[in-house]
Amino acid sequence: MNKKGRLFVVSAPSGAGKTTLCEEIIKRLPGVVRSVSMTTREKRPGEKNGKDYSFISVEEFKKRLKTKEFIEYAKVFGNYYGTPKKFVESNLNKNRDVVLTIDVQGAMQIRKNFKKGCIFIFILPPSIKHLRKRLEKRKTDSTKVINSRLKIAKKELTFLKYYDYEVINDDLKTAFEELKSIFIASRCQRDKN
């Protein structure tokens, strides 16, 4: 019997720290890989194609959508994002845990199509006020975009109830310890099926 990896779906309002936290997990926990999403959005300064995202054209995205190459996809701020099925499944079959950092829309699709053996984690900012501060500090978005992100954040928080775990990112070290514990504990969890 081959042991299979687990799929960890991590969502968080933009600015709650999910990228930093998940990068630490990949770096420090052996046997965990991050799924690189495909997107049609513009590359931000510092981002690398194939590492942060695979940047593809809208035409290419729609073609892959038609041939069902994504286990979930979403349109956020006018851009498409999708998780390639082949990458996820081949890693799970090699007993590697796969982390998806995706928004609530995508998570709900995974929940519907891929439920078995999935662990859903929501990373929360201590408050909406904190979130605004972090987004402002990041200096990548205009005030208008920040306001729009905060509005979306509030809506996203209503999906918290569909997640298995919540991690409040107040202190980064504590949040990392909690996230890491969820990964390690999940490996000890007995398969009820």
Added chain:
Amino acid sequence: MNKKGRLFVVSAPSGAGKTTLCEEIIKRLPGVVRSVSMTTREKRPGEKNGKDYSFISVEEFKKRLKTKEFIEYAKVFGNYYGTPKKFVESNLNKNRDVVLTIDVQGAMQIRKNFKKGCIFIFILPPSIKHLRKRLEKRKTDSTKVINSRLKIAKKELTFLKYYDYEVINDDLKTAFEELKSIFIASRCQRDKN
């Protein structure tokens, strides 16, 4: 709304290392207390009344059994063991996590009577061979008692399927890390009720 603690039920064949592991948890994780069982068995050298167990007479035990003062009880090797309800409930209500290190009989009673919010953890030796070695090293039991313990261990292992988590105690440090992770992750788990 008051937050409530969680009840962690830890079982393991005798010699698998549950006492050492749970002691480390109590020592290192704030907000976790160990439930002290009541027993009618003889005090072993080094054991302290009220710390390791509360040692009471058979008459006293039966009296408390009648007045339903235990959330579970068991008769093992001719001796009674019971978990006092009052201690467990008052700690859970104070948002403290309570650890019970009890045998499979007791765990199955908790599973039946107290399921909500309980986490069931089984600590396993790497093999039965390892278990024999550890029991021999402990030098507290005769060969006859060791053989009897191993026979029971094999039977106990058939109950593994009723537990949420399994921790294999091969390397103590790894096993502690896993057990600790189960405790921390459980605190992040969202209540589905």
